[in-house]
C-alpha cells in the first residue's frame with residue numbers, strides 16, 4: 001500500500017545501506033534492471049524482512065532459492081544483499097564480502113551476520129567476564145573478513161573496572177577496547193566515532209552483556225527489547241531471540257543486534273588465529289623450527305613467553321580448527337560465497 005503523501009518517508013540510499021561496487025558488479029551481471037537490490041533485516045522461518053531504497057517489507061524466496069537453501073544451506077542471512085523482483089519474490093542472493101559464522105549446536109555452520117565491516121564483542125565487568133571466551137570470539141571475527149573491537153560494559157557497576165580493562169588489553173593486541181557505562185552514556189562518544197555511512201557493525205556476546213542496550217543507545221531510540229540479568233550469577237535471560245539489522249539515522253551506518261550465544265564453536269583458521277593471537281604469531285618467528293607447534297619442541301620461543309592458559313586456549317582452537325577444517329572448507333566457504341545462481345522465477 002503506498003504511504004500517504006502527508007507522511008513522507010525518506011529511504012536511505014543504497015550506499016548508506018552498505019552497497020558498494022562489489023555488489024554493483026554482481027547486480028550489473030544479472031542484466032535485469034527491474035530487479036531491486038534489498039538488504040535482509042530480519043530472517044524469519046519462511047520469509048525475510050527487507051530494507052532498501054524503496055518501501056521494504058516481507059518477502060519469500062523463489063522455489064529455486066528455497067531448494068538451494070534446503071539442499072546446502074545457501075540461505076539469505078541478516079545483512080545479506082538480495083535481488084527482489086516486481087513479483088515481490090527474492091530471486092537472487094548476492095555473494096558475501098564477509099560473514100560472521102559459528103558452528104551451531106547441531107554441528108552446522110550458521111551465518112550470524114553477513115556483509116559486516118566490524119564485529120564488536122561485548123563483555124561485562126562481572127561473573128560473565130572470561131578472557132578465554134574473548135579469545136575465541138576474536139578468532140571467529142578474524143575469520144569473518146571484518147575488523148574486531150571489544151566493548152567492556154557496566155563499568156558503572158564495578159569498583160575497579162581497570163582490572164577487567166587491563167586483562168583485555170593483555171589479550172587484545174591491535175583490537176581496540178572500549179569501556180562503557182551505556183545507561184550513563186559513558187564511553188559512547190568513542191564508539192560513535194566508529195560509526196560511519198555505509199559501515200555495518202554487528203554486536204555479539206553472551207546474553208545479558210548489554211548488546212541491545214548499546215544498540216538502542218547508538219540508534220537513539222528503544223528499538224530492541226532489553227531485560228535485567230539474574231543477580232546471583234550475572235546470567236542474561238536470552239531476551240533477544242532473533243538477529244536484526246537496523247539503519248542508524250543521519251547516515252551513521254548499520255547495526256546488527258544478535259541473541260546472546262551460549263557457546264561459540266568454530267573451526268579456527270589461520271586468519272582467525274592471527275587476529276586473536278598476534279603475539280604468538282610474532283614470537284613464533286623466533287622458534288627453532290619453522291613449523292613449531294609450541295608443544296614439546298626444543299627452543300620454542302612461545303612456550304614460557306605466553307601465559308599458560310592463553311597458550312592452552314590457542315592449542316584448543318588449533319585442534320578445533322583441524323577437526324573442522326574439512327567442514328569449513330566446504331560449508332563455510334560456500335556460506336561465505338552465498339549463491340550466484342538461480343534467478344529464475
Ligand SMILES: Nc1nc2c(ncn2[C@@H]2O[C@H](COP(=O)(O)OP(=O)(O)OP(=O)(O)O)[C@@H](O)[C@H]2O)c(=O)[nH]1
Nearest residue numbers: 154182208210211212213226227228238239240260
Ligand atoms: N549499569 C549498567 N547496566 C547495563 C549496561 N549495559 C547493559 N546494562 C543492563 O544489562 C541488562 C541486560 O542488557 P541487554 O541489553 O538486554 O543485554 P543483551 O546482551 O542484549 O542480552 P540478550 O538479548 O539476552 O543476549 C539490562 O538490564 C541493561 O539495562 C551498563 O553499561 N551499565
Ligand SMILES: [Mg+2]
Nearest residue numbers: 211212239240
Ligand atoms: Mg539483547
Ligand SMILES: [Zn+2]
Nearest residue numbers: 287292294300
Ligand atoms: Zn614454538
